[in-house]
Amino acid sequence: MIQFLLNQELRQEDNLDPNTTVLSYLRNTLGKTGTKEGCASGDCGACSVVLAEVINGKLRYRSVNSCLTFVSALHGKQLITVEDLKHQQTLHSTQQAMADCHGSQCGFCTPGFVMSLFALQKNADSYDVAQTSEALAGNLCRCTGYRPIYDAAQQSCSNKPSDHFDAVEAQTIARLQAIAPQSGTQFAGKGHQAYLPTSTAELAELYLNHPDAHLLAGGTDLALEVTQFHRELGTLIYLGNVSDMQQIVETDSYIEIGSAAPLTDCYQVLAKHYPDFGELLHRFASLQIRNQGTLGGNIANASPIGDSPPLLIALDAHIQLRQGDKTRRIPLESYFLDYKKTAHQSSEFIEKIIIPKPNAAVFKAYKVSKRIDDDISAVCAAINIQVADGKVVDARLAFGGMAPTPKRASHCEQALVGQAWTQETIEQACSALVKDFTPLTDFRASKAYRQLVAQNLLRKYFVETTTASQDYLTTRVTAHV
Numbered sequence: 252m253i254q255f256l257l258n259q260e261l262r263q264e265d266n267l268d269p270n271t272t273v274l275s276y277l278r279n280t281l282g283k284t285g286t287k288e289g290c291a292s293g294d295c296g297a298c299s300v301v302l303a304e305v306i307n308g309k310l311r312y313r314s315v316n317s318c319l320t321f322v323s324a325l326h327g328k329q330l331i332t333v334e335d336l337k338h339q340q341t342l343h344s345t346q347q348a349m350a351d352c353h354g355s356q357c358g359f360c361t362p363g364f365v366m367s368l369f370a371l372q373k374n375a376d377s378y379d380v381a382q383t384s385e386a387l388a389g390n391l392c393r394c395t396g397y398r399p400i401y402d403a404a405q406q407s408c409s410n411k412p413s414d415h416f417d418a419v420e421a422q423t424i425a426r427l428q429a430i431a432p433q434s435g436t437q438f439a440g441k442g443h444q445a446y447l448p449t450s451t452a453e454l455a456e457l458y459l460n461h462p463d464a465h466l467l468a469g470g471t472d473l474a475l476e477v478t479q480f481h482r483e484l485g486t487l488i489y490l491g492n493v494s495d496m497q498q499i500v501e502t503d504s505y506i507e508i509g510s511a512a513p514l515t516d517c518y519q520v521l522a523k524h525y526p527d528f529g530e531l532l533h534r535f536a537s538l539q540i541r542n543q544g545t546l547g548g549n550i551a552n553a554s555p556i557g558d559s560p561p562l563l564i565a566l567d568a569h570i571q572l573r574q575g576d577k578t579r580r581i582p583l584e585s586y587f588l589d590y591k592k593t594a595h596q597s598s599e600f601i602e603k604i605i606i607p608k609p610n611a612a613v614f615k616a617y618k619v620s621k622r623i624d625d626d627i628s629a630v631c632a633a634i635n636i637q638v639a640d641g642k643v644v645d646a647r648l649a650f651g652g653m654a655p656t657p658k659r660a661s662h663c664e665q666a667l668v669g670q671a672w673t674q675e676t677i678e679q680a681c682s683a684l685v686k687d688f689t690p691l692t693d694f695r696a697s698k699a700y701r702q703l704v705a706q707n708l709l710r711k712y713f714v715e716t717t718t719a720s721q722d723y724l725t726t727r728v729t730a731h732v
Contacts, residue, residue, distance in 0.1 A: 252264065252265040252436070252438055253265075253267075253322065253323065253325060253326040253436065253438050253447070254326065254327065254430040255325040255326060255327065255328050255329065255330055255430070256328070256329040256330065256423070256426060256427065256430075257281075257329075257330050257332075257335075258329070258330070258331060258332075258335040259419065259423070259426075261426070261430070262325075264322065264438060265438050265439075266438075266439070266440050267280075267322060267438055267440045268440035268441040268443055269321060269322065269323055269438065269439070269440065269443050269444065269445035269484070269487045270321070270441070270443055270477050270483060270484055270487075271321065271322050271440075272317060272318055272319065272320060272321060272322070272474060272477065272478065273300060273315075273317035273318075273320045273321070273322060273324070273325065273330070274286060274288055274291075274298045274317035274318045274320075276322050277300075277317065277332060283332060283334055285332055285333040285334045285362050286298055286299075286300055286317055286332050286333060286362055286363075287359055287360070287362055287363065288318060289359070289360070289363075289391075290318070291318045291478040291479065292318070292319070292475060292478065292479060293316040293318060293319045293389075293471055293474075293536070293537070293539065293540055294391070294625065295360070295363070295390070295391045296316070296360070296363040296364070296367065296389045296390030296391060296537065296539065297359060297360050297362070297363040297390075297391075298316055298317040298318040298363060299314050299315070299316060299317070299362075299363035299364075299366040299367050299389070299390065299539055300314070300315060300317045300320075300330060300331065300332050300333075300366055301313065301314050301315070301330075301331040301332075301366050301369055301370050301373075302315055302324070302325070302328045302329065302330060302331075303328060303329040303331060303423070303427075304327065304328045304329070304427065305424050305427045305428055305431075308424070309424070310329075310420055310423060310424060310427075312331075312369075312370050312373040312374060313370060313515070313542040314366055314367050314369075314370040314386070314389075314538060314539050314542060315539050315542050315543050316389070316471070316537075316539045316540065316543070318474070318478060319470055319471050319474040319475070319478070319540075319543065320470060320474070320543060321445075321467060321470050321474060321487070321489075323438075323445050323447055323467065323487065323489040323491070324470070324489065324491055324543070326432055326436065326447055326489075326491075326492065327427065327430055327431050327432045327492065328427070329423060329427060331366075331369070331416075332362075332366070333362040333365055333366055336365065336369060338414070338415040339415075343365075343369065343414060344372070344406075344407055344411065344412055344414065345365050345368040345369045345372055345403070345407045346365055348368070348402075348403040348404075348406040348407045349361060349364065349365060349368070349400070349403045351403070351406060352399045352400070352402035352403040352406060353395070353399045354395060354399040354400040354402070354403040355395065356392075356394035356395045357393075357394050360390060360391060360392045360393070360394075363390050364387065364390050364392065364400055364403075367386050367387055367389070367390050367538075367539075368386070368387075368403060368404055368407050370386065371383060371386040371387075371404060371407070371408065372407045372408055372411050373416075375408045375411075377408060377409060378404065378405045378407075378408040378409045379408075380401070383401060383404045383405075383408075385533065385538055386404075386538055387400065387401075387404070388537050388538060388624040388625055389536070389537025389538055389539045389540065389624075389625055390537075432447060432449050432492040433449065434448065434449045434450065434453055435453075436449075436492075442485075443483065443484065443485055443486070443487070444485070444486045444487070445467075445486070445487040445488075445489060446461070446464075446486075446487070446488045446489070447488075447489045447491075447492055448488065448489075448490075448492065448493055449492050449493060449494065450493060450494070450495060451493060451495050451496055451573065451602060453493075454488065454490065454493055454496075454600070455573055455574070455575050455576070455598075455600075456575070457488055458488060458574075458598045458600060459574075459575050459598045461486050461488065462597045462598045463485070463486065464485075464486040464487065464488045465484050465485075465486065465487050465488070466488050466490060466551070466600055467487045467488065467489045467490060467491075468490045468491065468510070468511050468544075468545040468547060468548040469491075469513065469540075469543035469544035469545050469548055470543065471536070471540050471543050471544040471548070472544075472548065472552050472554075490510075490511040490545075491511065493511055495509065496509040496510055496511035496512070496547075496602060496603070497509050497511050497512045497513075497516070498512070499512055499516060499517065499520055501520065501608075503608075504607065504608055505605050505606060505607055505608060506520055506521070506524065506605075506606040506607075506608060507603050507604070507605050507606075508520075508546055508603060508604045508606070509547070509602070509603050510545060510546065510547020510548075510550075510551075510570075510600070510601040510602060510603055510604060511545050511547060512545060512546060512547075513541065513542055513543060513544065513545055514532060514535060514540075514541040514542075514544050514545065514546060514549075515538070515541045515542050517532070517546050518532050518533075518541075521606075524608055524609055525562075525566070525609065525614055525616075527562075527614060527615050527616040528562055528614075528616060530616070531558060531562065531616050531618055531631075534618060534620075534623065534624065534626075535558050535559075536625055537624070537625045540625075546559055546604055547601045547603075547604065550563070550570065550583065550586070550601060550604070551593070551595075551600075551601055553586075553587055553590075553591050553592065553593050553656070554591075555590065555651060555652060555653075555654060555655055555656055555657060556627050556628050556631070556651050556652045556695075557651060557657065558618065558628060558631055558651065560583065560587070560649075560651065560657035561616075561631050561632065561633040561649040561650055561651040561657045562616050562631075562633040562649070563583050563604065563606065564583050564584045564633065564647070564649035564657055564658075564659060565614065565616075565633035565634060565635040565647045565648060565649040565659075566606055566607060566614065566633070566635060566647075567582070567607055567635075567647060568582075568583045568604055568605060568606045568607070569581060569582055569583060569604075569605045570583055570586060570601050570602075570603070570604050570605070571601070571602045571603045571604075571605065572595060572596075572599050572600065572601060572602065573599065573600060573601075573602040574596060574597075574598050574599040574600075575598070578602065580605070581594065583604075584649070584657075584658075584659055587656035587657055587658070588656070589655055589656065590655035590656065610637070611637050611639070612635045612636055612637035612645060612647075613635070613636060613637070613638075613716050614633070614634070614635045615633075615634050615635075615712050615715065615716075616631075616632065616633045616634075617630075617631070617632045617633075617634075617708045617711065617712075618630075618631050619631070619704055619708075620695075621695065627695065628651055628652050628695075629652055629695040629696035629700070629701065629704070630650065630651070630652045630653065630696070630701050630704045630705055630708070631650065631651035631652055632648070632649075632650050632651075632705060632708040632709075633648070633649045633650075634647075634648050634708070634709065634712045635647045635648070636648075636667065636712070636716075638672045638716075641671055641672055642669065642670065642671055642672060643667045643668050643669065643670055643671075643672055643676070644668070644669075645668065646663075646664045646667040646668050647659065647664065648660040648663055648664055648709070650687075650688065650705055652690065652695070652696070652701060653687075653688040653690045653701055653702075653705060654688050654689075654690065658687070658688070659687075660683075660684055660687040660688070660705075661687060662683040662684070662686040662687045663680045663681075663683045663684040663687055663709070665683065666679050666680040666682075666683035667680045672713075672717070674713065677709060677710055677713045680709060681706040681709055681710065684702075684705055684706055684709065685702065688701075688702065688705065690702060
């Protein structure tokens with residue numbers, strides 16, 4: 252049985268299909284239709300809701316896409332929807348701001364915007380344009396334009412008033428602590444089963460007993476199997492309550508990230524050591540997706556256009572795989588065998604990602620996509636080169652969108668190592684890059700475009716590492732038309 256708070260109402264569900272999304276549960280099971288379905292793929296934000304949970308004795312509020320969130324993710328949390336904001340016939344300050352600033356026209360997207368504004372207000376100390384842009388990047392409006400919505404954000408976050416959620420915060424914390432996830436939790440419905448382990452050991456045992464189960468972390472890709480392809484997932488094992496797989500630990504030499512840590516939690520440590528990694532994470536889908544999606548999931552999905560694997564490969568990251576009580580570590584580049592095919596064995600899962608801390612090499616990352624926000628790469632490049640005494644002593648270059656898997660450019664690397672760090676060497680390396688990849692032509696980009704962009708990103712890296720910063724345009728994330 253799963254338990255959660257729907258605003259302040261305790262909900263207990265035992266006979267519920269684990270394939271049910273939170274959006275479907277709200278609209279079809281409870282008849283709460285304020286939350287809208289726009290795309291069912293996490294692109295438009297109309298379905299945004301907020302989940303609150305107790306972290307270090309305080310409530311943490313995060314917006315998520317309810318269309319991509321299975322109900323298992325609600326266990327032990329508080330679910331807040333647009334219907335819950337109004338209190339005693341008085342609009343919440345975020346709702347009132349949208350009305351005052353004329354931020355709504357047709358109104359279909361408005362509930363999602365309001366929920367993103369609500370989460371922003373809870374997490375912001377004051378109004379900040381950059382923070383607002385990040386909070387709203389996952390919400391699309393076709394009518395009003397965004398200026399009045401930004402005005403609403405400014406009104407909401409400037410001198411923000413206390414609300415009825417603040418008034419009962421202590422009570423909410425106590426109630427959530429009383430229903431905190433426990434080992435052995437499971438529920439089922441319509442012939443489907445879900446297990447919710449709370450430790451890596453419990454997960455490992457469950458996966459040995461159910462080798463055909465689908466591991467569910469953030470579910471931002473897996474949920475598409477249900478919402479877009481209308482397939483049924485027989486058995487799910489939800490990882491969101493496995494606390495030891497959400498830990499992020501720094502040693503003297505490495506950053507160790509649990510594979511179930513949300514991307515939002517990974518940002519601070521990665522941005523601190525690798526600013527370009529942090530910059531790319533800002534453009535990784537939307538905030539709602541990053542609040543749910545995990546670094547381990549982005550790897551295990553094995554997409555050739557996943558944003559994090561090229562960066563991790565260029566940084567020589569390793570992954571720790573676990574099967575029962577056995578663990579093994581392999582270089583991440585060895586994990587990807589072919590399109591959507593990986594080296595993991597039956598009942599084996601990614602336990603953690605191990606990333607070396609910076610050395611003398613200079614790491615830069617580039618993402619080229621049709622849109623700046625909330626888009627998939629046409630080409631993603633990660634370049635990590637060490638130069639000493641004017642010569643290249645080490646080079647690791649990895650690309651996404653150029654092959655069936657995220658892949659190193661081995662011929663290009665060979666053309667660089669041992670050579671003088673000059674424009675001539677770069678041109679030779681660009682020529683060698685052609686031998687590394689035979690990209691496809693699809694709706695995102697042509698083969699020729701991808702090949703040229705990959706070469707130009709290497710040239711860009713050279714310019715950025717040999718020219719004073721004021722003499723070139725700094726762009727980590729680039730849009731193309």
